[in-house]
Amino acid sequence: MSIELVLKYLTSPNFLRGAEMTLLLTLAALVFGILIGLVLALIQESQTRIGTVVTVAYLWLFRGTPVLFQIIFIYNVLPSFGIRLSAFVCAVLALSLNEGAYMAEILRSGLQAVKKGQRTAGLALGMTGTQMLRYVVIPQAARIVLPPIGNQMIGMLKLSALVSVIAVEELLLVANQAASADFRYFEALTAAGIYYLAMTTVFMGLQIVMEIVLDPKKRRGMRRLSLTDRMLRTSKILAVR
Amino acid sequence: MPHLLEIVGINKSFGATQVLKTCTLAVDPSETVVLIGPSGSGKSTLLRCVNLLETVDSGDIFFEGENITRARRTAHLLRRQIGMVFQNFELFAHLSAAENVMLAPVKILGVSRADAHDIAIDLLRKVQIPEKADAFPDELSGGQQQRVAIARALAMRPKLMLYDEPTSALDPEMIREVLDVMATLSAEGMTSIVVTHEMGFARRAADRIVFMEHGEIIESAPSDQFFGGTVNDRTRRFLDQILH
Numbered sequence: 445m446s447i448e449l450v451l452k453y454l455t456s457p458n459f460l461r462g463a464e465m466t467l468l469l470t471l472a473a474l475v476f477g478i479l480i481g482l483v484l485a486l487i488q489e490s491q492t493r494i495g496t497v498v499t500v501a502y503l504w505l506f507r508g509t510p511v512l513f514q515i516i517f518i519y520n521v522l523p524s525f526g527i528r529l530s531a532f533v534c535a536v537l538a539l540s541l542n543e544g545a546y547m548a549e550i551l552r553s554g555l556q557a558v559k560k561g562q563r564t565a566g567l568a569l570g571m572t573g574t575q576m577l578r579y580v581v582i583p584q585a586a587r588i589v590l591p592p593i594g595n596q597m598i599g600m601l602k603l604s605a606l607v608s609v610i611a612v613e614e615l616l617l618v619a620n621q622a623a624s625a626d627f628r629y630f631e632a633l634t635a636a637g638i639y640y641l642a643m644t645t646v647f648m649g650l651q652i653v654m655e656i657v658l659d660p661k662k663r664r665g666m667r668r669l670s671l672t673d674r675m676l677r678t679s680k681i682l683a684v685r
Numbered sequence: 686m687p688h689l690l691e692i693v694g695i696n697k698s699f700g701a702t703q704v705l706k707t708c709t710l711a712v713d714p715s716e717t718v719v720l721i722g723p724s725g726s727g728k729s730t731l732l733r734c735v736n737l738l739e740t741v742d743s744g745d746i747f748f749e750g751e752n753i754t755r756a757r758r759t760a761h762l763l764r765r766q767i768g769m770v771f772q773n774f775e776l777f778a779h780l781s782a783a784e785n786v787m788l789a790p791v792k793i794l795g796v797s798r799a800d801a802h803d804i805a806i807d808l809l810r811k812v813q814i815p816e817k818a819d820a821f822p823d824e825l826s827g828g829q830q831q832r833v834a835i836a837r838a839l840a841m842r843p844k845l846m847l848y849d850e851p852t853s854a855l856d857p858e859m860i861r862e863v864l865d866v867m868a869t870l871s872a873e874g875m876t877s878i879v880v881t882h883e884m885g886f887a888r889r890a891a892d893r894i895v896f897m898e899h900g901e902i903i904e905s906a907p908s909d910q911f912f913g914g915t916v917n918d919r920t921r922r923f924l925d926q927i928l929h
Contacts, residue, residue, distance in 0.1 A: 561773055564775065565771060567738065568838075569788075569838070570761050570762070571761060571793060572761050575792060587779065660781065660821065
C-alpha cells in the first residue's frame, strides 16, 4: 500500500467533493426526516382515527420496502408521471421519506415516555396545550430520543452511500471510480473509509455535546467545575499574598 | 359573604359507571374543606372537575360567582387561579426545585427570571426547604418533592388550592412535614379542598368535613360537629374502618 497515494486521494478535490456530497445528503435527509417524523408523531399523538390510518400506512410502506428500492423507484418511476427531478433531489427525497418513518417511531416513543401526570401538572398550572408541550413534554422527550437519533445520524451517513446507484457523486462512488481508473482499490477505499470514520467521529462528538446540553444535571456539573475552578484561582491569589 | 366555589348538582359518568351523583358543595373564602371517603367514591374526580381537568355531564360549577362549567376554551385562565397538588407530586423532572417553582410565573405570567427566582426562594423557605433550591426532583425525598410541588402551585398566587391525596404516596415519617405546611397555609387563610385519609389533619386543619361514598356526598358538617359524634350511620361505619 502506498501511503502517499492515500494522502493524495484524501486531499484530491474529487474526494473532498464526494465527502461534501455525502455530508450534505446526510444532513438534508436527517433534517427532512426529523420534520416528517415530528409531523407523523404529533398526528399519532392526537389520536384521531384518520391520522392513525395515515401514519400506519406510511410506516408500513416505508419501513416495509428496502431503501435501495425506494431510491431506484423514485428516480426511475417519477419521470414517467412527468415529474423530473435531479438525481440529488431524488436521493434526498428517498432518504428523507424513509428516515421519516423511523424518526416518527423514535419521536413517538419519546413523547409517550413523558407520563400523563406531567402533562396534567402543566395544565393544572394554567398552561395552554402548546405551552405544556413546549415547556414540559418536549424538553423531557428530547433527552430520551437523543441516543436513538444519534444512531440514526450515523446510520444515515452510511445509508447515503446507496444513492451511488443513481449516479449521485457521493464519497463511495468517487472512491470506486478513482479505484477502477487507477486499479488502486486498497488506497482509494482506505481514503474513503478515513472520511467516513472522520465524519462518524464528529457525529458522535455532536451527540455527546447534545446530551450534556440537554441534561440539566450534567450542565450543573459543569457549573460546579467552573465554581471549583474559581475557588482554586482565589486560593492561588491568597497563596501569593 | 359570597362563596368562592359553588358546585351545584353535578353528575359525571365514565362509560356505564356514574362516579358523581348530583354532588352539591359550596366553599367559602379562607375555608379548608377536607373530603373523605372510601377509594373509588369519586373524591378525586370531584376535585378534578373543579379546575376542569374533567368535564361534568350535567350540573354547574361557579367560581367567584361565574359559571365556569362549560368554559373549556378558557380553562387555562381559570386554572391559573387554582393551584393543584397531586398524589405523585409530578414535579417536572428536567427542572431543579427552584426552576419548577419559577416555570409557570416566567412562562405564563411573563415575570422576569430574577423576580421569579426571588419568589421561588421565598416560597421554598415557606415550605421549609430553601436549601434544596438547586436539587432535582430525583434527588429529593417524597416529602420534599411534595413540598416543592406545593410551592410550585403557590407561585401562581392561587385563590384556591386543591390537594389530591397529597400524602398517600409518602413514607409515614414524611407525612407530617407535608401536612404541617398545608395546615400552616390553611391557618393563614388559603382556601383549600383536601382529599385525604389523614383524619389527624382533618381534625387539626379542617373547617368542614365532607364524606363521600359511591359518588354521593353523604354528609357535609363543620369539623367540631363531625368529630363531636353527631354523624350519619354510613359515615360512622367508614370512620370505624379507618380508625380501626
